[in-house]
Structure formats: structure tokens, C-alpha cells
Amino acid sequence: MSTATETAGAVAAPTLAVWKFASCDGCRPALLDCRDELLAVAGRVRIDSVPEAAGGVAPGPYDLSLVEGSITTPEDAARIRDVRARSRYLVVLGACGSSDGIQALRNYADVADVADGAFQGRVGAAYPSPLYLSTLKYSAPVRDHVKVDYELRGCPVDRGQLLEVITAFLSGRSPAIPDRSVCHECEARGAACVTVTYGAPCLGPVTQAGCGAICPAFHRGCVGCVGSARQARTEAMALLLLAEGCAPDRLLRTLMPANPANPANPADPGHRAPGLAVARTAADEAAGREREEGRREP
Structure with a gap:
């Protein structure tokens, strides 16, 4: 996506980055589905990291980071802290990042039992080595590990609400998302x-x-x-x-x-x-x- 033309003395466009953690990959594609609507803000933002749409990742810092997925491994925990440190605002996308998602089903089992094959007596075929299950004790929402500026729930997120969140943070206002059941x-x-x-x-x-x-x-x-x-x-x-x-x-x-x-x-x-x-x-x-x-x- 094109960036704003930067001339000498011009103000750089805000930077946007998108990150994946433990999830089904359903929320980041919702951003790509908004490609026509995003053309309206294409000149106001520079996208530094969208794995599905770009080949590389800029080092940051980022004005807005959109995070999909929950935190399930020590590597996830370290990476989300790094993303937080490089981001002015961090917005969580989807049910996985805000409420733990499908992968939280493992929170009802003992990881040690799964690792040694005791869980339901048939895990050994799927996980021949306990090393494949190097994980945190619990899968957890992003907010349990770092400060989160906003959570947009959904499975996947609603494209209209996603656009509202992006536009709101670019404009320096709070997103107008209904908070109800x-x-x-x-x-x-x-x-x-x-x-x-x-x-x-x-x-x-x-x-x-x-x-x-x-x-x-x-x-x-x-x-x-x-x-x-x-x-x-x-x-x-x-x-x-x-x-x-x-x-x-x-x-x-x-x-x-x-x-x-x-x-x-x-x-x-x-x-x-x-x-x-x-x-x-x-x-x-x-x-x-x-x-x-x-x-x-x-």
C-alpha cells in the first residue's frame, strides 16, 4: 500500500503494524477484506508489517499495533512484550486475544499429562516428543501480559468495527463501538x-x-x-x-x-x-x- 509523500520537513505518516500470536488466522484477513475502504486512509498511514500483504517487517517504532491471538508459549510472552515496547498504541483483535479463544481449551487439561501421553491415552501419536509441548501453564489473553489500549472482540472481528478502531486511533479519539451484550x-x-x-x-x-x-x-x-x-x-x-x-x-x-x-x-x-x-x-x-x-x- 502506498505511503504519504514525504518531503523535506513534512510530517511522517503514522505507522501501522499487524501481529499474529496463537489464533486461527481469521482476524488479520479481515483487514485485507477492507482493502477498498482502507484506500481512503492510505495516504494517512504507512503499513510497516502485515505478513499476508508485505514481505518484510520494519523495525518500528509503530504508532498503532494490531495484535491477533492469545499468549500460549514463553516465546509468545517475550514477543508481545517487545511489540508493546515498540508500539505507541496496542489494540487486540478478536476473541483469541481478548478472551483466550479456542486454544484455551487446553487450560482444562494438565500439560504434563498431555506431554507424557496420559491424557486420553492417545496423545503420543500426535506429539512424539514432549518438546513439542513447551508451553506456558495457561493460555491467556494479551492483557494478562502487557498493557492493552483497546480490545476489539469478534470471531472474526467485524470489518466495520475494525475500520472504526483504525480511524479512531489515527484521529486521536476513542472508538465508537457499542459496549453491550x-x-x-x-x-x-x-x-x-x-x-x-x-x-x-x-x-x-x-x-x-x-x-x-x-x-x-x-x-x-x-x-x-x-x-x-x-x-x-x-x-x-x-x-x-x-x-x-x-x-x-x-x-x-x-x-x-x-x-x-x-x-x-x-x-x-x-x-x-x-x-x-x-x-x-x-x-x-x-x-x-x-x-x-x-x-x-x-
Whole structure:
């Protein structure tokens, strides 16, 4: 992409860099999908690092760094600190970087068990050497390692919101991104509440808006792929779903999959640990009742 013409005494164009960490690679291509819209700002910014669009990486410093992915290895942790040190502003893109993403599923397993093949008894075929699993104890959002100036949630991020974030930081203002839950999007499009109408567990109340309530529009509960809302009250939601008759094991499966944030940081506003604790307790109590009833049968 062309840069602003720089003449003697002219002010250099702001620099933009894009970085990848542990992710599915879905958010950075969203930037390339905005190529037509980005032409409007092409003369105002110099892109120093976009792996998919450029062959090299300028050394920096950068005015704005866009970071995709969570931090899962010691190398990731060192690299994100280096990116932070070279960036005036650091913006996290997507659910992986803000709520930990799919790779956080490994936080429910013991890395040592996986390394020695004890996990489900079949890991040895995929990982012939424990060295392939040199990793941090937990996969974690970027904010658990460095200061983050803004988090744009999404899976992948919405192109309109991405353009708004880039334009806002170039203009020196705060991004105008709605800070609300998926429930508001259900109301806006007239979709019925799947929990009230169909009795299905739904993570809409604790998930950041941005997807347009796609799953609830098709009578399916929200799975939280966009990422946790900034104040996710998972404990209250879990208690309400149990009171409405949701089976404890189903609630547990609903809360566990993706974007749980960092288990080592319970103070994280997007953490699902309180809700998971409620679901696990209820599931354990239900299992205990079943065992007791089994012993009473003749």
C-alpha cells in the first residue's frame, strides 16, 4: 500500500503494524477484506508489517499495533512484550486475544499429562516428543501480559468495527463501538429469547455483541464465540439457568468450550470461573444423588 509523500520537513505518516500470536488466522484477513475502504486512509498511514500483504517487517517504532491471538508459549510472552515496547498504541483483535479463544481449551487439561501421553491415552501419536509441548501453564489473553489500549472482540472481528478502531486511533479519539451484550442484538432484530422460548442454555447475557445474534436468530443458544462481555456475571447466569431447569451437565458443557479467559486470573471481568464453579457443584450433586439412588435399588 502506498505511503504519504514525504518531503523535506513534512510530517511522517503514522505507522501501522499487524501481529499474529496463537489464533486461527481469521482476524488479520479481515483487514485485507477492507482493502477498498482502507484506500481512503492510505495516504494517512504507512503499513510497516502485515505478513499476508508485505514481505518484510520494519523495525518500528509503530504508532498503532494490531495484535491477533492469545499468549500460549514463553516465546509468545517475550514477543508481545517487545511489540508493546515498540508500539505507541496496542489494540487486540478478536476473541483469541481478548478472551483466550479456542486454544484455551487446553487450560482444562494438565500439560504434563498431555506431554507424557496420559491424557486420553492417545496423545503420543500426535506429539512424539514432549518438546513439542513447551508451553506456558495457561493460555491467556494479551492483557494478562502487557498493557492493552483497546480490545476489539469478534470471531472474526467485524470489518466495520475494525475500520472504526483504525480511524479512531489515527484521529486521536476513542472508538465508537457499542459496549453491550448479545441480548441487545436479539432485541434489535426481533429474535425470541432461546432460553425463555425453547429452554436452551444461552451465553448471550455474558457475551459481547458484534455478531448480529446469528445463533439465536436460528433458535440456537449463543456459544460465546465473539468473546466475553466486559462485565460477565456468569455465576448469576448459571444460577438462573439451573433454576429454570437446565441440566447441570448441559450447563457445564455450555460454559466450558471457548473464551474462558485465564484460569490463573479470577479477577478478570471476562472470567467464567464463577459460573463454572456453580455448574460443577450442581453436576457433582446430581451425580451423587444418582449414585445414592442406585445403591437403594434392590
